[in-house]
Amino acid sequence: MKHCGSVRWSLFFVCLILFSFSYGGWAQSLPNEAGYMSLEPVSFYFHFGSYLNRLSLKSSEARIWYSFQAADQNGPETPLFVFFNGGPGSATSCGLMSMGTGRYTLDNRIESGGGTSYIANPYSWTRLGHLLYIDARQTGFSYNLTGSVQDELKRFREFNAQNFNSFFDGADFIRILLRFLAAHPSLQNHPVVIVGESYGGVRATAMLYLLLNYADFGNGRETFQDPALVDEIQAHLNAVFPLYSGDVVPPEVIARQFGHQVLIQPALTYDYQEQEEYDLLRRPDSPLYQIGQDAGIPYDPEQYPDPLAYVSDVAGRDLYIYTKPRGWLNGFFGNAGVQLRFIDNLSQVTGIDVTTIPELYASSRAAAYRVIETSYPVSAEIPGVSPATRALFLTPAVLEAPNVRNEPGDMESVFGRLELWDRYFIGTNYYANYAFHIFNVARARGYDIHSWEPRYGRMFLKNVAHIETFITNATLDLVVYSAALRPALARHVDILDSAEQTADGEEARPGKIILTYRPSAFSDLPGLTERTIRFPIYDKSCHAVSLTQPQELFTDVTDWLRQNGLGNR
Amino acid sequence: MISYKLRWLSPRLMIVVPFLCLCLALPDALRAANNGEAGKRSRFRLDIYSGFSLINPGDINQIVDYDKNVREFTYDVYFNYLQANNMIRSWNKDGDGAGKKIRHAFPFGIRVRYYVSDFLAISVGCQFMKGGRARSLNVQYTRNPIDADAYLETLDISPYRLVVEGYGPSVGIHLFKRFGETLSAEAFFVGGPLFAECSYESRVNYTWAIQGQNYVWEPFTSEVILAEDGSGTGLSFELGGRLSIPVFRRIDLYLEGGYAYQMVKSVSGKGSETQGETLKTWEGKWRTKTETMTTPWGTRTWRFPTNYETEDAGTGDFRLNLSGFRIRLGASFGF
Numbered sequence: 062m063k064h065c066g067s068v069r070w071s072l073f074f075v076c077l078i079l080f081s082f083s084y085g086g087w088a089q090s091l092p093n094e095a096g097y098m099s100l101e102p103v104s105f106y107f108h109f110g111s112y113l114n115r116l117s118l119k120s121s122e123a124r125i126w127y128s129f130q131a132a133d134q135n136g137p138e139t140p141l142f143v144f145f146n147g148g149p150g151s152a153t154s155c156g157l158m159s160m161g162t163g164r165y166t167l168d169n170r171i172e173s174g175g176g177t178s179y180i181a182n183p184y185s186w187t188r189l190g191h192l193l194y195i196d197a198r199q200t201g202f203s204y205n206l207t208g209s210v211q212d213e214l215k216r217f218r219e220f221n222a223q224n225f226n227s228f229f230d231g232a233d234f235i236r237i238l239l240r241f242l243a244a245h246p247s248l249q250n251h252p253v254v255i256v257g258e259s260y261g262g263v264r265a266t267a268m269l270y271l272l273l274n275y276a277d278f279g280n281g282r283e284t285f286q287d288p289a290l291v292d293e294i295q296a297h298l299n300a301v302f303p304l305y306s307g308d309v310v311p312p313e314v315i316a317r318q319f320g321h322q323v324l325i326q327p328a329l330t331y332d333y334q335e336q337e338e339y340d341l342l343r344r345p346d347s348p349l350y351q352i353g354q355d356a357g358i359p360y361d362p363e364q365y366p367d368p369l370a371y372v373s374d375v376a377g378r379d380l381y382i383y384t385k386p387r388g389w390l391n392g393f394f395g396n397a398g399v400q401l402r403f404i405d406n407l408s409q410v411t412g413i414d415v416t417t418i419p420e421l422y423a424s425s426r427a428a429a430y431r432v433i434e435t436s437y438p439v440s441a442e443i444p445g446v447s448p449a450t451r452a453l454f455l456t457p458a459v460l461e462a463p464n465v466r467n468e469p470g471d472m473e474s475v476f477g478r479l480e481l482w483d484r485y486f487i488g489t490n491y492y493a494n495y496a497f498h499i500f501n502v503a504r505a506r507g508y509d510i511h512s513w514e515p516r517y518g519r520m521f522l523k524n525v526a527h528i529e530t531f532i533t534n535a536t537l538d539l540v541v542y543s544a545a546l547r548p549a550l551a552r553h554v555d556i557l558d559s560a561e562q563t564a565d566g567e568e569a570r571p572g573k574i575i576l577t578y579r580p581s582a583f584s585d586l587p588g589l590t591e592r593t594i595r596f597p598i599y600d601k602s603c604h605a606v607s608l609t610q611p612q613e614l615f616t617d618v619t620d621w622l623r624q625n626g627l628g629n630r
Numbered sequence: 631m632i633s634y635k636l637r638w639l640s641p642r643l644m645i646v647v648p649f650l651c652l653c654l655a656l657p658d659a660l661r662a663a664n665n666g667e668a669g670k671r672s673r674f675r676l677d678i679y680s681g682f683s684l685i686n687p688g689d690i691n692q693i694v695d696y697d698k699n700v701r702e703f704t705y706d707v708y709f710n711y712l713q714a715n716n717m718i719r720s721w722n723k724d725g726d727g728a729g730k731k732i733r734h735a736f737p738f739g740i741r742v743r744y745y746v747s748d749f750l751a752i753s754v755g756c757q758f759m760k761g762g763r764a765r766s767l768n769v770q771y772t773r774n775p776i777d778a779d780a781y782l783e784t785l786d787i788s789p790y791r792l793v794v795e796g797y798g799p800s801v802g803i804h805l806f807k808r809f810g811e812t813l814s815a816e817a818f819f820v821g822g823p824l825f826a827e828c829s830y831e832s833r834v835n836y837t838w839a840i841q842g843q844n845y846v847w848e849p850f851t852s853e854v855i856l857a858e859d860g861s862g863t864g865l866s867f868e869l870g871g872r873l874s875i876p877v878f879r880r881i882d883l884y885l886e887g888g889y890a891y892q893m894v895k896s897v898s899g900k901g902s903e904t905q906g907e908t909l910k911t912w913e914g915k916w917r918t919k920t921e922t923m924t925t926p927w928g929t930r931t932w933r934f935p936t937n938y939e940t941e942d943a944g945t946g947d948f949r950l951n952l953s954g955f956r957i958r959l960g961a962s963f964g965f
Contacts, residue, residue, distance in 0.1 A: 104908055109704075109923040109924055109925045110921060110922050110923045110924055111700065111921050111923050112938065112939070113856065113903075113936065113938065114700050114704070114923075117852075117854075117905045117908070119905075119906060119907075119908060214848075217847070217849065218848075218849060218850065218851075220849075221849055221850055222850075499778075500840075500849040500850075502838055502849065502850040505781060505783075505838055505850075506704070507704065507708050507925060507926065507927070509925075509926045
């Protein structure tokens with residue numbers, strides 16, 4: 062009997078070892094992480110084909126905030142989701158990280174404007190893969206460093222194209238992503254799913270275009286040239302695709318790793334999107350007539366030539382969800398921003414003790430700056446900005462909420478008092494936003510790199526040739542009006558023969574955009590004929606779909622990933 | 631050993647050594663001239679001259695056209711495009727943004743002549759010629775957007791400098807005829823190696839300001855210093871004539887003129903670009919490069935000379951051409 066017992070134990074251990082070999086190597090759980098990754102000053106330039114007449118710029122050193130939430134289950138194909146919000150200038154921490162995607166989500170009591178704590182999220186995307194949230198430069202918890210930081214003119218000049226333009230912004234995110242992967246060898250070759258919201262559509266487009274066509278950003282072919290980035294991408298590809306080591310890796314191979322994007326109410330070819338939106342909103346079947354009827358102020362396109370100004374200023378509705386009062390969505394962002402400044406909340410959301418992060422302490426931030434004017438936010442009259450646009454930014458989302466200062470448990474009480482030009486958290490840094498749009502010397506000098514330019518539409522359409530794409534169709538959102546997306550893409554007549562939208566399909570929320578490419582659309586993609594974008598409808602959703610319909614979004618993304626051979630479920 | 635020879639034969643030494651020898655000889659020549667041996671002409675004469683030369687180093691001058699064209703294309707043409715597309719209300723330009731081409735140079739030199747007979751002399755000498763244009767350029771562009779404050783862009787370019795130099799030893803043959811005791815005329819042909827150099831330098835300070843009713847903001851300033859230089863070896867030949875008259879017993883004054891062919895077909899040198907704290911340097915052969923600028927407002931193609939990355943296809947020959955007519959005034963001392 063004793064012998065039989067030892068055989069049973071032996072069999073048990075053999076099984077255990079076999080199980081460990083078959084599963085344990087992958088199943089080892091990764092710890093959550095949060096903190097900062099440093100970006101060194103980078104020299105890059107824009108040119109029109111002339112090296113000696115280029116615009117050379119050098120960025121400032123930055124500490125970029127990231128939060129990594131490990132997947133519930135880890136396997137060799139477990140994707141890494143990279144999340145970012147938009148703006149440009151808006152934080153991911155109080156956006157996607159706080160709203161229905163992570164393991165914890167803000168207690169969103171939708172009708173009462175949000176709760177005051179973070180609760181377990183039943184639709185956590187950690188069931189699908191690893192989550193990496195990144196706050197863009199100077200947004201959320203990320204901050205820049207410079208010399209003579211007390212000089213206001215110096216800080217003013219920091220908010221310009223050397224730190225803020227859509228290509229370099231995309232390059233920032235690639236650097237952070239690749240450095241994160243390099244620091245986690247077990248994840249280095251995992252599939253990556255880019256998840257961008259709003260302006261995040263431009264960022265995702267820039268990132269993927271930079272990745273897929275990386276060599277052209279160091280050999281002079283593209284307007285933006287960042288040789289150091291090219292080297293960094295090449296080093297990553299050498300590690301992941303050793304068969305190509307040292308050679309330029311073709312985009313179809315790169316897409317094996319970076320082959321999926323989920324875009325939540327994205328700006329993609331925004332100038333066209335806005336033109337199409339304005340056209341659609343002025344038509345008789347526009348929802349503005351219903352809004353006018355509800356508000357008791359009938360909509361008349363002649364009387365109100367700017368339909369968005371009518372919705373916001375006349376009807377008093379939220380442009381991000383026109384069934385709600387103005388400021389509704391930004392109330393959630395603002396609330397999340399307030400809550401995240403409490404140590405306990407941030408520790409709960411990130412899954413780590415944030416008091417262990419040295420870069421958060423005031424003592425380590427002598428050269429840090431976040432704002433120009435120390436009285437920020439100010440309602441400064443910024444030239445070239447319409448009152449409607451300014452109103453978007455003068456909402457609680459951007460405020461350094463005074464009610465959390467000096468309260469027990471808030472950052473200042475733990476990490477120390479910051480200089481007047483520094484901040485622990487900024488939900489939307491509109492100095493950064495203005496640097497993209499207005500105080501941008503590259504734009505002033507005619508480089509067509511502004512985020513509204515059609516070039517991003519062309520880049521998106523080329524990316525889609527290699528990248529499986531999921532775009533939300535939130536029908537109540539007027540900031541990125543989904544109905545305008547298809548006709549906006551169709552305006553790229555040099556690339557597309559047609560862009561058709563269909564509601565066919567067996568999904569709970571069907572919807573697709575079918576792109577038919579012109580035979581000569583891209584000389585390096587001769588076989589490209591048709592691509593399909595998943596485009597499910599979210600009929601109760603605001604701009605932030607993960608806030609208003611988190612379950613539906615989670616389900617659709619899960620099914621879409623499964624169809625594309627990704628995901629853990 | 632090789633390096634010793636090269637050092638000894640270096641262009642500057644080939645100028646300096648004859649010059650020193652001639653300087654040593656000059657006091658004797660002057661003394662002899664003043665002592666004056668009546669009716670007897672010296673077999674040796676020392677010529678010292680300076681003058682004016684019309685030159686057109688076209689390849690290096692192209693850079694002036696290129697800079698002007700690029701500036702006009704990226705400012706004037708761009709603003710016209712913005713205005714035509716209702717993206718700005720108006721724009722205007724103040725100041726001068728064009729550099730000047732090199733059109734002349736100032737040669738000077740010395741020569742020792744030996745009179746073989748009553749109508750023939752031979753000579754050795756050395757010559758130096760320098761031409762250049764240095765300017766300070768300032769141009770300000772103002773554009774008035776539709777619904778925003780004015781943009782002021784200022785380009786302050788100082789210096790904007792272009793320089794060419796040529797020097798080298800020469801030997802010559804001179805055929806002359808005397809007309810009485812007061813005038814002689816001659817035809818000459820001199821030739822020798824030519825050592826030539828060229829350089830380009832521009833320091834561009836750019837300021838972008840936004841001007842409102844009660845404020846001016848300067849969101850961006852930059853300074854770019856671009857410098858390129860080059861040197862090479864070629865040939866120099868000159869054919870000309872001369873009239874001279876004696877002013878003292880052994881001192882003649884003369885006026886000579888002619889056409890000089892001075893060409894260097896291979897020029898190499900260093901380049902540097904400084905932008906803020908960033909310095910980039912390079913070395914290369916000067917070539918004329920074809921460049922196409924493709925912008926939202928149009929496409930233009932230009933040729934321009936540079937020594938930056940000229941290994942690519944699409945570059946053409948660069949020649950440093952110092953040829954041209956020249957006129958010189960000089961003094962000749964017999965000894």
